[in-house]
Amino acid sequence: MNTILFDTEANWKNLLPLTFTRPICEIRIGALTIKQKWEKWLKTNCSYFTEGYLQKKYPLVAANENLFINSTVCPTDKLVEAILKLKLNQTLVNNSEHIAFVCTSVDIDKLDTFEKIEFNSQLLIIKNVWDIFQKNGEAMQLDLEILCVNRKSQPLSNSVTVIGDKNLVFLEEGAKAEACILNTTTGPIYLDKGSEIMEGSVVRGPFVLGEHSTLKLSTKIYGATTIGPHCKVGGEVNNSVIFGYSNKAHDGFLGNSVIAEWCNLGADTNNSNLKNNYSNVKLYNYFNKKQIDTGLQFCGLIMGDYSKTSINTMFNTGTVVGVGANIFGGGFPPTLIPSFSWGGAGGFEDYELNKLFETCERVYERRALKFSDVDRDILNNVKA
Numbered sequence: 179m180n181t182i183l184f185d186t187e188a189n190w191k192n193l194l195p196l197t198f199t200r201p202i203c204e205i206r207i208g209a210l211t212i213k214q215k216w217e218k219w220l221k222t223n224c225s226y227f228t229e230g231y232l233q234k235k236y237p238l239v240a241a242n243e244n245l246f247i248n249s250t251v252c253p254t255d256k257l258v259e260a261i262l263k264l265k266l267n268q269t270l271v272n273n274s275e276h277i278a279f280v281c282t283s284v285d286i287d288k289l290d291t292f293e294k295i296e297f298n299s300q301l302l303i304i305k306n307v308w309d310i311f312q313k314n315g316e317a318m319q320l321d322l323e324i325l326c327v328n329r330k331s332q333p334l335s336n337s338v339t340v341i342g343d344k345n346l347v348f349l350e351e352g353a354k355a356e357a358c359i360l361n362t363t364t365g366p367i368y369l370d371k372g373s374e375i376m377e378g379s380v381v382r383g384p385f386v387l388g389e390h391s392t393l394k395l396s397t398k399i400y401g402a403t404t405i406g407p408h409c410k411v412g413g414e415v416n417n418s419v420i421f422g423y424s425n426k427a428h429d430g431f432l433g434n435s436v437i438a439e440w441c442n443l444g445a446d447t448n449n450s451n452l453k454n455n456y457s458n459v460k461l462y463n464y465f466n467k468k469q470i471d472t473g474l475q476f477c478g479l480i481m482g483d484y485s486k487t488s489i490n491t492m493f494n495t496g497t498v499v500g501v502g503a504n505i506f507g508g509g510f511p512p513t514l515i516p517s518f519s520w521g522g523a524g525g526f527e528d529y530e531l532n533k534l535f536e537t538c539e540r541v542y543e544r545r546a547l548k549f550s551d552v553d554r555d556i557l558n559n560v561k562a
C-alpha cells in the first residue's frame with residue numbers, strides 16, 4: 179500500500195528548530211532516520227505530508243488508497259502488526275492521537291469520521307527534541323536488530339581491545355578500527371560502511387558510527403550516542419545524536435545534545451549538560467514560545483542545521499540554537515539563539531542570507547554535493 183508519513187502542525191512546531199529544514203521523519207534517532215525505519219520494516223518507499231514550503235524537497239506521493247503513519251512514531255513489532263491490519267477508513271489511536279489510518283485521499287480533516295481502533299501497547303514516540311537523545315538507546319536496539327539480523331560482521335583488527343561480548347561489535351564493509359577500546363557491556367557498537375575509529379579512542383556502547391564518518395584520535399564516547407553519516411568527531415561525547423554531515427573534529431565536551439546537519443563545532447567548544455544546583459533543565463519550545471521544564475537533570479545543546487561555533491565557544495545548560503547561526507566570542511551566549519544570528523555573549527546581529535549561502539556552497543562542495551535552489555528556498559522561508 180502507498181505509505182505516507184504525516185506531520186501535524188503541533189508536532190512539527192514542537193520539534194523546532196530541528197524541523198525548520200526537514201519533515202519530522204527525517205530526524206535521525208538510533209541508527210536510522212524515522213523514514214528509513216518505516217521503509218525497512220514495511221519493505222516499501224515512503225513519501226511526506228509536511229509543511230508546504232518543505233514539500234518541493236520532500237514530496238508527497240498519493241495513490242487511490244493510502245496508509246498514513248504519524249511521523250513522530252517509530253516502528254515496533256506490535257505497532258507494525260496493528261498497522262498492517264488497518265482497513266479503509268480505519269484509524270489507529272493512542273491517547274486520542276492518530277497513529278496511523280487508511281484513506282482514499284490526503285484530506286486528513288475527515289479523521290474524526292473514521293472507525294477508531296485503540297492501540298494500548300507502548301510506543302516509541304518522539305514528541306520533544308530531548309526525546310531524541312533520551313530514547314536513542316531504545317531506538318538503536320530496534321534498528322540494529324533489523325540491520326544485523328542473520329548477517330556477519332567484517333573482521334575486527336587484532337589491535338582492538340573489546341571489553342564484553344565481541345559479537346556485539348558489527349562492522350559493515352570498509353569500516354575500520356585500530357588500537358582502540360570498545361566496551362559492549364553497556365550496549366552494542368555498530369560501524370557503518372567506510373567509517374573509521376582512529377587509534378586511542380575509547381567507546382562505550384550503545385554506539386552507532388554512520389557511513390563514512392570518523393572518530394578522530396583519542397576520542398571518548400559514552401552511549402547512547404549516534405553519529406550520522408559523513409561526520410568527523412573528536413573530544414568527548416556523551417548520550418548525543420548528530421544527524422549527519424556535521425563536524426565536531428576537536429577536543430571539547432558535547433553531552434545530552436542533538437546536532438542537526440551541516441553544523442561545525444569549533445575547537446574546544448563545550449556545552450554544560452547539568453545545572454550547578456541539580457534542578458531540572460528548562461528548554462525553549464517554539465510551539466509554546468517559552469521555556470518549558472524538560473523534567474531532566476541532564477540536557478545540553480539543541481542545534482539546527484547550518485549553525486557553527488568558533489573556538490572556545492561555551493554553551494549553558496539547555497541551550498537552543500536555531501538554523502544558520504554563527505556563534506563566537508568569549509562568555510556564555512544566551513540559552514536561545516535565534517536562527518540567522520551572528521555574534522555571541524556580547525550581542526547578535528543578523529547573519530545575511532547571501533553570506534550564509536556562500537558558506538553553504540563551499541561546505542557542500544567539500545562533500546562533492548551541490549547546495550541547490552531548493553535548499554535556498556527552504557532557508558528563505560525559515561527567514562521569512
